[in-house]
Amino acid sequence: MFGKKNFRNYVSGPRELIVEKQPKAPVSEQFRAVRTNIMYSNIDTEIKAVLVTSATPGAGKSTTAANLAVAYAQSGNRTILIDADLRRPTMHYTFEITNRRGMTTAIVNSVPIENIVRETLVENLDLITSGPIPPNPSDLLLSNKMKHLLKTFSIHYDMVIVDSSSLLETSDALSISKITDGTVLVTDVTENNRDMLLEAKNMLSKADANILGVVMNNKKMKKDNYYYHHGSEEK
Numbered sequence: 001m002f003g004k005k006n007f008r009n010y011v012s013g014p015r016e017l018i019v020e021k022q023p024k025a026p027v028s029e030q031f032r033a034v035r036t037n038i039m040y041s042n043i044d045t046e047i048k049a050v051l052v053t054s055a056t057p058g059a060g061k062s063t064t065a066a067n068l069a070v071a072y073a074q075s076g077n078r079t080i081l082i083d084a085d086l087r088r089p090t091m092h093y094t095f096e097i098t099n100r101r102g103m104t105t106a107i108v109n110s111v112p113i114e115n116i117v118r119e120t121l122v123e124n125l126d127l128i129t130s131g132p133i134p135p136n137p138s139d140l141l142l143s144n145k146m147k148h149l150l151k152t153f154s155i156h157y158d159m160v161i162v163d164s165s166s167l168l169e170t171s172d173a174l175s176i177s178k179i180t181d182g183t184v185l186v187t188d189v190t191e192n193n194r195d196m197l198l199e200a201k202n203m204l205s206k207a208d209a210n211i212l213g214v215v216m217n218n219k220k221m222k223k224d225n226y227y228y229h230h231g232s233e234e235k
């Protein structure tokens, strides 16, 4: 289904910042392998901004994006993680910070980026949360302001990792794939969704997105390994 140059990586572990908390765990090694594969996937083009998406919801995009960002930061790369899932954002839960300002405030209110970039407890890793959920996420993601912001981050950081909503749900992720250097598709291997994965892959190809590879997430874990976030209240 995917070409020879696309990597396939298997990850199996709980959500949360496992790469930070348990750097020696096998799953942390798997996330580092994804980082390495991204590095080698395009020899001629420098990959500085990567979109993490999936065909259908709940595949493990946000978990992958967060852990991949930590893996980059730990290897000494100045990294920024952007929550561009403007419908079901979760990075503020994962990093336990407020979401009163973020991407949406930067796009809509032209707030200077210094005011939306947050330092995390992980060395070399900054974060931009989604900001308040807007009524028109697609318009924001399609805007020139969004494009300009991503360009600015690519200049200021070694790596930009963008979390998004899923491809078959809305056009949001596809819009972002056009302004990032590459796309990583996450799929939940415990679900049999090959057809949807193929549909998502075709959508990306038609849009001339640069598909870097597929992360096969195995969510079959013991229940107490799962991370739950409750409600949508602001922290």
Ligand SMILES: Nc1ncnc2c1ncn2[C@@H]1O[C@H](COP(=O)(O)OP(=O)(O)OP(=O)(O)O)[C@@H](O)[C@H]1O
Residues within 6 Å of the ligand: 011, 012, 013, 014, 015, 016, 054, 056, 057, 058, 059, 060, 061, 062, 063, 064, 085, 088, 090, 164, 165, 166, 217, 218, 219, 220, 221, 225, 226, 227, 228
């Ligand atoms: N490898 C895994 N092992 C156990 N649980 C996992 C794993 N990956 C993800 N999960 C759990 O599955 C749920 C969905 O994961 P995540 O939020 O990363 O997916 P997503 O693709 O970002 O979802 P959405 O489409 O809602 O944005 C979370 O509750 C997370 O804890």
Ligand SMILES: [Mg+2]
Residues within 6 Å of the ligand: 061, 062, 063, 085, 088, 090, 163, 164
């Ligand atoms: Mg998510």
